[in-house]
Amino acid sequence: MTVEQSHGTEACKPVDDGITRVFQLLGKRWTGPIVAVLIEQPANFAALRRAVPGLSERMLSDRLTELGAAGLVVREVDEGPPLRVSYRLTESGAALGPALKELAEWAKAHLPDGRSCAEAPRCDG
Secondary structure, three states, X not given: OOHHHHOOXXXXXXXXXXXXXXXXXXXXXXXXXXXXXXXXXXXXXXXXXXXXXXXXXXXXXXXXXXXXXXXXXXXXXXXXXXXXXXXXXXXXXXXXXXXXXXXXXXXXXXXXXXXXXXXXXXXXX
């Protein structure tokens, strides 16, 4: 029996467009942790890199560019001296705070041992 035979195809609704768009951005590796750091306070490049272990400079730069293009992060330059560049969330970016807090709580309740998804036991096989 195929999946189509076990239930009608009309039972499978398409994924919500909003869910698709948010995970296209936030589902990329490192993006969520970067936003989580910036929810606490604005940070400079080096501080962001230190706050997210394993994050390379190139990847941080790429993710900050993407977040900026999406209107979630702004780059601010203080001419100094010395010249200082920091990143902060826009109002739209800061609005992710409650959702990220809920996801963190969910992870604590349902992923309690901190194993990566690759290490977790599968329940489908």
